Amino acid sequence: MFKKRENVVEIEEGNLLSPKFDNEGLIPVITMCSQTKEILMHGYMNVEAFKKTIETKEAHYYSRSRKTIWHKGKTSGFIQKVIEIKIDDDQDSVWLTVDIGDGASCHVGYRSCFYRSIPLGPIDNGREVKMKFTEKEKKFDPEKVYKGQPNPTKI
Amino acid sequence: MFKKRENVVEIEEGNLLSPKFDNEGLIPVITMCSQTKEILMHGYMNVEAFKKTIETKEAHYYSRSRKTIWHKGKTSGFIQKVIEIKIDDDQDSVWLTVDIGDGASCHVGYRSCFYRSIPLGPIDNGREVKMKFTEKEKKFDPEKVYKGQPNPTKI
Numbered sequence: 001m002f003k004k005r006e007n008v009v010e011i012e013e014g015n016l017l018s019p020k021f022d023n024e025g026l027i028p029v030i031t032m033c034s035q036t037k038e039i040l041m042h043g044y045m046n047v048e049a050f051k052k053t054i055e056t057k058e059a060h061y062y063s064r065s066r067k068t069i070w071h072k073g074k075t076s077g078f079i080q081k082v083i084e085i086k087i088d089d090d091q092d093s094v095w096l097t098v099d100i101g102d103g104a105s106c107h108v109g110y111r112s113c114f115y116r117s118i119p120l121g122p123i124d125n126g127r128e129v130k131m132k133f134t135e136k137e138k139k140f141d142p143e144k145v146y147k148g149q150p151n152p153t154k155i
Numbered sequence: 156m157f158k159k160r161e162n163v164v165e166i167e168e169g170n171l172l173s174p175k176f177d178n179e180g181l182i183p184v185i186t187m188c189s190q191t192k193e194i195l196m197h198g199y200m201n202v203e204a205f206k207k208t209i210e211t212k213e214a215h216y217y218s219r220s221r222k223t224i225w226h227k228g229k230t231s232g233f234i235q236k237v238i239e240i241k242i243d244d245d246q247d248s249v250w251l252t253v254d255i256g257d258g259a260s261c262h263v264g265y266r267s268c269f270y271r272s273i274p275l276g277p278i279d280n281g282r283e284v285k286m287k288f289t290e291k292e293k294k295f296d297p298e299k300v301y302k303g304q305p306n307p308t309k310i
Contacts, residue, residue, distance in 0.1 A: 001278050008308045012263050017273055017284035030185045030194055037192035039185055039241075042248035054284075057275050086194075086269040086289070089261050090308035093197035095269045106244050108167050114241040114250045118172055120212050123156050129172035129209075134241070153163045153245035 001051065005091075012089050020092040021047065026062055029094045031105070033112070034083045040105035041113045045094065057082045059098055065152040076145050078103035107152060109138030156206065160246075167244050175247040176202065181217055184249045186260070188267070189238045195260035196268045200249065212237045214253055220307040231300050233258035262307060264293030 003018035005011055011018060021027050026044040033040050045053065049060040049069050059080035063070040073079035080098035087094055106113040115135040123129060158173035160166055166173060176182050181199040188195050200208065204215040204224050214235035218225040228234035235253035242249055261268040270290040278284060 001280055001282060001284060003283050005310045008306055008310065011310070012308055015271065015286045015288070017286055028183055028197060030197060032194065039187065039250045042183060042185060042243060042250075051278065054273060054275055055277050082275060085273040085275065087271055087273060087286070088197060088268040089263045089265075089270070095194045095197075108244045110244075113243040115244070116170065116242055118209060118240040118242060120209055120237060120240065122210050123206065125156050127156060128158050129156060131170045131172055131242070133170070151163055153167055155160045155163065155166070 002047075008090075011091055017087065018091055019050065019087060019094070020090065022092075024064075026064075027092060027094055029061065029096055031059065031080065031096045031098055033105075034097050034099045038112050039114050040080075040098070040100065040111070050094070053082060053096070054085065059096060063152065065150075065154055072105075073103075075149070076104075076107075076140070078105065080105070104139035107142060107146065109140050109142045110135045111139050157202075163245075166246055172242065173246055174205065174242060174249070175245065177247075179219075181219075182247060182249055184216065184251055186214065186235065186251045186253055188260075189252050189254045193267050194269050195235075195253070195255065195266070205249070208237060208251070209240065214251060218307065220305075220309055227260075228258075230304070231259075231262075231295070233260065235260070259294035262297060262301070264295050264297045265290045266294050 003016040005018045025046050029043045029045050031040045043061040046062040049062050052060040059072045061070045084097040104111045116131040117134050158171040160173045180201050184198045184200050186195045198216040201217040204217050207215040214227045216225045239252040259266045271286040272289050273286055
């Protein structure tokens with residue numbers, strides 16, 4: 001289904017899908033909310049997840065912490081309905097636009113995984129950088145939704 | 156300047172910046188246009204690029220093809236003025252919102268690197284997937300702007 005990557009002009013200027021998966025067989029994915037245009041998450045897909053996302057129109061990822069394909073929302077109920085998929089110039093990253101209704105995307109409970117902003121300007125090297133929370137309230141209680149499943153965040 | 160990553164609750168619920176760089180010392184970056192909300196590019200930063208971006212308020216990346224820090228727009232003139240930087244729940248990816256005015260971001264000449272969309276629905280395994288161009292015209296001629304510099308796209 002994927003065109004073999006043979007030359008740069010075809011990859012950049014052609015219309016055939018020939019994605020580049022990295023040494024672990026993954027391609028990074030940017031997921032945007034179709035309503036608010038906010039970034040919901042940054043994830044990865046393997047070939048199978050990419051194909052399932054195109055075919056089922058529901059976002060599938062590859063979970064690097066659980067080392068398995070991951071149908072987003074299967075546990076939480078927050079399925080991501082795919083509105084559009086785009087790929088970049090050298091075809092090594094994917095931009096997914098999804099509809100999550102009034103749902104959430106972040107396993108911590110927020111709507112978006114990007115709920116903190118970093119102050120701009122000079123940093124004193126010894127100083128820690130204090131971020132600002134941009135989401136005030138969680139959309140759900142992760143302990144209730146995930147019921148004792150291991151947290152995917154790794155140190 | 157970065158808090159040491161010591162426990163998951165601090166990383167997810169805390170307000171101190173403690174980004175996770177991968178085995179190559181990189182963190183993936185999503186770059187969004189502040190005006191149109193389109194995704195302009197997907198890149199990577201190392202510690203130095205991340206710090207320079209925060210401090211100078213101009214996007215710096217790490218070029219994996221050229222293996223060097225990369226002040227975006229230094230050659231093309233299309234500097235990215237940083238409006239906001241966010242980090243995700245486990246602090247292993249960054250969302251940059253930037254102002255590029257009437258400029259462009261893609262080395263192929265388009266405004267966004269994501270100028271092709273992938274059709275949704277069942278794929279015949281033997282069939283190649285034909286994409287649709289969503290940008291009709293290039294914003295600049297890369298041959299004029301980059302004058303014989305090597306193309307960063309790798310097969």
